[in-house]
Amino acid sequence: MTDSRGTSVGPAGKPPSLRERMRATVRTEVVAVALRLFTEQGFDHTTVDQIAAETGLSRASLFRHFGTKEDIVLVGLEDSGRQIAQELRARPEDERPWKALRRAFDVLVRMNEADPEGALRYLRMLQETPSLRARHFEKQLSWQEMLVPEVARRLSVDPGRHEDPRPGALVAAALACLDMAATSWVACEGGVPLAVLLDRAMGAFTE
């Protein structure tokens, strides 16, 4: 059971067959090699053929695992989105959506604190490479789709009603704050904790 891009999806029963384990191994290997090359030579100056050569895969197979070159860098975000959504659903029922979103983002904060140096490098590359920034926004859109239903539920809004943009607006705005905090964090070289910047950004509304 895999999603459209082949990520193994959830703990849904199946004992992972040999094939799927192979698949996972290959994927992490590719990501490792690619990240090394990207940080060494820059994203734009690294060709897909080069990555394929260094991993011993063919170009075609590479594109079967990752639909695009950018996806090699961004596959991880898919999972982060799921984690945030899970965390959001776990927040107390009576917590305000805005606050609940802020708390759900703590999973990302913790991930960054686990490896600040790597996170800094990663985010810098993301922000310096236009094509990556663009794809990154697309991924955030998928986060949005994962988070909106829960916010809608908390606001007692019929999920099918598109005349009420409030759930979407809250989620999109929160994600915008998250991006802004990340940008600031990179700008001051990690000098100010991400959590603090995120509090400031999202606190600009309740003032």
Add this chain to the structure above:
Amino acid sequence: MTDSRGTSVGPAGKPPSLRERMRATVRTEVVAVALRLFTEQGFDHTTVDQIAAETGLSRASLFRHFGTKEDIVLVGLEDSGRQIAQELRARPEDERPWKALRRAFDVLVRMNEADPEGALRYLRMLQETPSLRARHFEKQLSWQEMLVPEVARRLSVDPGRHEDPRPGALVAAALACLDMAATSWVACEGGVPLAVLLDRAMGAFTE
């Protein structure tokens, strides 16, 4: 005097030379032809060569006018951004930034009301075409850069301080609300006025 993509910029002195007028007419011609082809066959199924052929231009020249295929559709946004920024600066000094941003967006609302049918078609294409959505976000980033200084000024924040993500967060969140409102507007086929949706979206915070 032209900006990086060749758009004539503001009423800054110069009487437009013949060359620049030619340039302008060619550009609007290309945009017209391209929009027709895109709505007829879809963005992805229209090649740049086709547009070049129908306008009598060479591929190379086309790319001199518009850096990318997406830019042909999105050049107009550059100007919209400037208008919003101008409107924002014109808002009363004591108005809250959030409200001032809401009012500044009215220029877009008015543009949509001037040609709802065309706006609907345009936005639909934008949202249905992934590569266009991605570039659209990039353009919004440039809007952000145009709006942040004024918001920072109103919050008495030193523009150079990136430890304070609040101006950026407010602007990014407002733009997210704008996008969400536009999405809802398209979803209900323009059934609810954009202004109303925008009020709802941006009102979800002050509640």
Add this chain to the structure above:
DNA sequence: CTCGATATGAGACTGCGTTTCAATACGAGT
């Protein structure tokens, strides 16, 4: 009219992403 700057077309080139096809590796059932 002349000269420098600029826009143009033609064509080759790089790189991403897709498609086709034949060969191979898995894995379930016998």
Add this chain to the structure above:
DNA sequence: ACTCGTATTGAAACGCAGTCTCATATCGAG
């Protein structure tokens, strides 16, 4: 262990976006 249907793989050609070079016009100022 054998076999057959199903996935996965590499090789190679293809389509298209975007860049570059270079020779040729075209404009604009003096």
